[in-house]
Amino acid sequence: MTPALRIMKEQLINFPLILRLALFDIKGKYQMHYLGILWQIINPMIQVGVYWFVFGVGLRQGGAVGDTPFIVYLLLGIVPWFFISPSIVQGSNSIYSKVNLVSKMNFPVSVLPSITILGNAVNFAFMMMLLYIVLFAHGIYGGVSLIQLPYYLLCMLTFMYAFTLFSSTISAIIRDYQLLVQSVMRMLFFVTPIFWSMDSFPEKLQTVIKLNPFAYIVNGFRDTFLGSGWFYEDWRYMLYFWSITILVLLVGSILHENFKSKFVDYL
Amino acid sequence: MTKPVVKFSNVTKEYSLFKKKSDQLLDILSFKRNNKSFLALQDISFEVDRGETIGIIGTNGSGKSTLSNLLAQVVPPSSGNINIEGETSLVAISAGLNNHLTGYENIELKCLMHGLSKSEIAKIAPDIIDFADIGEFIYQPIKNYSSGMKSRLGFAISVHIEPDILIVDEALSVGDSTFHQKCVDKFEEFKEQGKTIFFISHSLSQVKKISDRIIWVSYGKMKMFDTTAKVAKEYTAYINWFNELTKAEKKNHKKDMLATQFGKWTGYNNESTPQKGNVNREKPRVRSLIPAIFMMLLTLLSAASMFLDNPSQALLSKWNSLNLNSKEAQSESNVEEPAPPSGEIREEINQEGVSLGQLTLYEDRELSNQIEVISSFTNLYVHNLSGNSYEVEYQGDLFYTAKDELGLVDAKNLDSQLTLDELSNSFSSSFVQSYEYFFAFGSSTIDEVKSTLRGLTSERELPKGEVLLEYSNDHLAYLFDEEGSARAIHVYSIDLDSPVIEDIKTNSIAATDDKEIYYMKIDQYNVIIDTEENRMSFYPVRNEISS
Structure with a gap:
């Protein structure tokens, strides 16, 4: 447990640093664009539009999922996904792409994935506001179950950090891994219940789909905003999610601590 | 020194x-x-x-x-x-500068990387700009700088962070x-x-x-x-x-x-000079793997448990059935000795009864000579019980019928206040959202249902000319009579722990003797709750059966 605890402590101690470096990241990314940070909203909106059109209007003929309008259902899945997916892909590359910027061994390299995640979180915050406007327009207010939002945000951030810590370490050493992560994330977009509903599958297959930790997060988001369930109801799923998260975190921290000093050599 | x-x-x-x-x-x-x-x-x-x-x-x-x-x-x-x-500070040509950021932002960034606070940065930034001597370019992205400007800026930053x-x-x-x-x-x-x-x-x-x-x-x-x-x-x-x-x-x-x-x-491999890090790494590595292995096991276990419908209940029911079996075995052995002729022990009942499904009436107490089949929810009068058969009176004649297909009417509960909406609380969570849709087929024909609903898992002919269409993914089945019109909707996977089940039990019109099957009337439906099979069946009230 100690490597994992040490690394989590590093994140807490260096939080101001993470915050400010994340801001620099965003600034640097949009410096060259006329619309600047607006692209953080425009980009996902275009994508949501396309998915809504193709899957909602085209394939489902505008049919609702249960009693949830499709656009609401889609947004509730795709908004967290638009946070998760780029964070995982960029986060996995974060050590490789930034370690020469760090240029100092005593810099806590383990905060690099956090910086990427936090950088993407700004975009996520914008999208959440947008999401809430759409929900309001459809008369969905969430109600009491909204109080689980912090829980699911915690799930999301912890898993994302655990995973990016693990994979940024691997991909700094084995470059092929980064391509693998990209492909897998592209595939997971379709395998995670984002624009389709799990209910139409046989129970056993549903369980297989649920083994994907992202499904836990996405389903949790739906439960939160649609009020369709509480996180403690399916305690076995909750146990599974947290044990896989902690497992990834533990393995990631052990690997990270072992290779920390050698990253520069592998570049 | x-x-x-x-x-x-x-x-x-x-x-x-x-x-x-x-x-x-x-x-x-x-x-x-x-x-x-x-x-x-x-x-x-x-x-x-x-x-x-x-x-x-x-x-x-x-x-x-x-x-x-x-x-x-x-x-x-x-x-x-x-x-x-x-603290050391390395000045190398354009080391650690971000090309997209302006000179000023790079100063902030690099100082941050060296662990300076915001106020410290604000204090030394003018000195750096002054030293680097790049004038207005400080607010331009680094990529527009000449190589001299870049290295001057890099140098200026490095010397000013007080290494x-x-x-x-x-x-x-x-x-x-x-x-x-x-x-x-x-x-x-x-x-x-x-x-x-x-x-x-x-x-x-x-x-x-x-x-x-x-x-x-x-x-x-x-x-x-x-x-x-x-x-x-x-x-x-x-x-x-x-x-x-x-x-x-x-x-x-x-x-x-x-x-x-x-x-x-190879210079030091044979000497005692410790290769720092390598020697004392082995031990903690093994120790730190233990929680990882533990978590891996936990992950696998919890994943496996997700595939079981309900592990604790599955275990319990297994245990119960084991116990039951042994008890039954005991009771069977007990029963064998006295072996009472089924005709002798007779329990007087004298109560209204109701058929909970299609009810077969027999001529004799041993239920071997079938005489007629009466439809669901027909009222009869129950005289007495002996063994597994009731003696009932139907349209003036005496018949015998099986114990488990007949409900005894609890006279005080004829008016139930429960609604379909309330009953739906006991439906499985995936079904509760969509039951209204499925109930809309309650008066359709078999062909209509088949052509509209997807996910049919099995179609079975039942003995009395009825057909059962099962949609087991939706925890649902439709029962059709011999003419092909819907007679009942079976909803499976009922949550028996739901509070509404208690209401049903107390509000039921009739229940079987062993309290496994309950019957109640709600608006538009006759409802049968089979607690043994976790099933709730809804019979739309039709004129011909509401006798």
Whole structure:
């Protein structure tokens, strides 16, 4: 447990640093664009539009999922996904792409994935506001179950950090891994219940789909905003999610601590 | 003599060379360790005191930059120890600058990386801008800078973050003489503050000007470390000697020297000098793996448990059935002895009864001669019970019928206040959202249902000409009569722990003797709740059966 605890402590101690470096990241990314940070909203909106059109209007003929309008259902899945997916892909590359910027061994390299995640979180915050406007327009207010939002945000951030810590370490050493992560994330977009509903599958297959930790997060988001369930109801799923998260975190921290000093050599 | 600020002891930096990329992977996994390696630095030991300015000189490829990276702690040594007291700062050409950010933002960024706070940054930023002397360009992205501007900015930042040890790696070669002079002045200032400077260059004249002592590295080895004058003399002699060689001789000399740098560094493997990190790493590695293994098991277990419908209940029911079996076995053995003839023990009931499904009426108490089948929810009068059969009165005649298909009417509960909506609370969570849709088919024909609903899992003919269409993914089945019109909707996977079930039990019109099946009427439906099968069946009230 100690490597994992040490690394989590590093994140807490260096939080101001993470915050400010994340801001620099965003600034640097949009410096060259006329619309600047607006692209953080425009980009996902275009994508949501396309998915809504193709899957909602085209394939489902505008049919609702249960009693949830499709656009609401889609947004509730795709908004967290638009946070998760780029964070995982960029986060996995974060050590490789930034370690020469760090240029100092005593810099806590383990905060690099956090910086990427936090950088993407700004975009996520914008999208959440947008999401809430759409929900309001459809008369969905969430109600009491909204109080689980912090829980699911915690799930999301912890898993994302655990995973990016693990994979940024691997991909700094084995470059092929980064391509693998990209492909897998592209595939997971379709395998995670984002624009389709799990209910139409046989129970056993549903369980297989649920083994994907992202499904836990996405389903949790739906439960939160649609009020369709509480996180403690399916305690076995909750146990599974947290044990896989902690497992990834533990393995990631052990690997990270072992290779920390050698990253520069592998570049 | 005071403690040295920088102390290198037997420092070696080795770079593994791989023929194929896959060899590197094997090396990481420590399956294969006999790769060719290049010793960029071999066995370097020196000590430097506070306030000294050390020049590092050498020809191209001699290991100067590796040495500067080691000093700046950018790369770790392969073996040996480096002790550095205080903060180091490396000035190299455009090191750690982000091309997309403006000069000012880069100042902030780099200072942040060195752990300065915002207020500290705000304090030194004007000094940096002033020193770098790039005017209005400070608010332009770095990528628009000339190489001189970039290195000036890099230098300015590095010297202003107040390092204890400054390492300057060829950074001055791009600046013009005025800037160079400024830097030399800055170095003097540093020296006066008692700070240590490493100045790395291949230009002897630059090094000579500012250094107190010079390290001469040649092909990975420290050839000399002495006062400026002495090293300068030797170095000049070496360069002159080398330049006088013929082309072939030069080539040979280089080849010979490089050959000494290839191969595995074995100098310390046999000695007791600890290779820092390697020795005490093994133990914690094993120990830190234990929680990981534990979590892996937990993950697998919890994943497996998700595939069971309800592990605790599954276990319990298994246990119960085991117990029951043994009890039944006991009771069977008990029963055998007295073996009461089914006709003798008779329990008077004298109560209204109702058929809970299609009810078969028999002529005899042993239920062997079938006489007629009456439809669901037909009222009869129950006289008495003996064994497994009721004696009932139907349309004036006496018949016998099976115990478990007949409900006894609890007269006080004829008016139920429950609604379908309330009953739906006991439906499985996936069904509760969509039940209204499925109930809309309650009066459809079999063909309509088949053509509209997807996910039919089985179609069964029941003995009395009825057909059952099962949609088990939706926990649902439709029952059709022989004419093909819907008679009932069976909803499976009812949550028996739901509070509404208790209401049903107390509000039911009739229940079987063993309290397994309940019957109640709600608006538009006759409802049968089978607690044994977790099933709730809804019979739409039709004129022909509401007799």
